Amino acid sequence: MESILIIDDEDDIREILGYNLKKEGYLVHTASNGLEGLKSAERNLPDLILLDVMMPEMDGIEVCEQLRSNNLTANIRVCFLTARSEDYSQIAGFDAGADDYVTKPIKPKVLISRIKAILRRSSGSDNSETTSDVQSLVIDRERYLVILEGQEVQFPRKEFELLSLLASKPEKVFDRDHILEKVWGSGVVVGDRTIDVHIRKLREKIGNERIQTVKGVGYKYCNK
Amino acid sequence: MESILIIDDEDDIREILGYNLKKEGYLVHTASNGLEGLKSAERNLPDLILLDVMMPEMDGIEVCEQLRSNNLTANIRVCFLTARSEDYSQIAGFDAGADDYVTKPIKPKVLISRIKAILRRSSGSDNSETTSDVQSLVIDRERYLVILEGQEVQFPRKEFELLSLLASKPEKVFDRDHILEKVWGSGVVVGDRTIDVHIRKLREKIGNERIQTVKGVGYKYCNK
């Protein structure tokens, strides 16, 4: 039986979510503030935590960071509950290591399908490899795909290798020779604009800001 | 207690920023348009104003200009909030007299560290400074940038190489031949004023005091 911990300061929310989740067959714990939530998380080790972002004293983001920094709780799935569609809090949330978010007002049906999705994801990849470290960009060489802000994206081979190289050391500038060597292999001769074009394709898919040009030197990958 | 005024037409933004700043211990005022913001600024004289650039009726740039032209408010720090793509507005913003800008979507943590930096700068300037145990200038060849008093600065290639050379041995005088050899490479012939021009550009960016001329000999880099 899968267990879920609800951390929210509003009684109504805890009650209504708890009711719906129990009806769905989950084991439910609740906590009305961050500290209490952290304790409960450590004690009960739930499969998923529903975490309100805006709470007095300790907010959800801080709670999430604390969860992540504790070995016991570091791998528990976290889903943020956030007011309206504040996309900034979404990003801050993912930075803190959230797996998903749901905006209030919460429709139980929506929430439940999201929860199922999260738990399905986590139970599927039970190997030690793809842990919950929801970075903004993760290279999964085994499945040959990139997880970009929680979204799985597929890339053609060259693009994948190129991105993979750049992202292997964020902020480091890779010069063209080095890139050619690593991605195309030594001895292979390709035209002058080949790298540019692939950079272009990558930028199209992951956003312009993520790959910076350093003129006369090379390119570097930057976490946003 | 330091006070901050938020001027933004979007309710959500005011709310979430206000929430985060209060939590951080600041006294927060808000205004939903330029005119209201100007009034509040004059009345409350905040230490810092967070100012949305894109607002109906009076935009942030105009608000900033008005602030600067009023003696009461002329010295209040201003930080623009701007949508990512419009880098034009960055420039216009600095022209109008902004102290910093932050691009949306806003990560509260980023914003808060920027705010602290701004306020530190402004409070530091009138009393004893020289706070940092931070190296005043660090060359980061891998990332190809220079960290100048904690701020990362990008330089074009020749400027970077030149600064890199000079800063490699502070106080040592490098003569022109040596500089040419190291930065331009042997055999390359460039005009007589080329080095000067590059020195000029460096001084523009890192301050005049840092590179000293030793007439008839060459240049040297000095930590302030």
Next chain:
DNA sequence: GTATTATTTAATGTTATGTAAACATAATTA
């Protein structure tokens, strides 16, 4: 074998960067 997708080349546009030239200023020497 055809359709589709991936990769590369080629052609052209754009911009950052570097340089020279012209003149200004400061230091040095006669």
Next chain:
DNA sequence: TAATTATGTTTACATAACATTAAATAATAC
């Protein structure tokens, strides 16, 4: 002090470096 020399500053221009797009080729799927 005037003449000379060294450096500072600004402007404009050339071009290297990169971006972009389209179209050709190669690889893969259907």
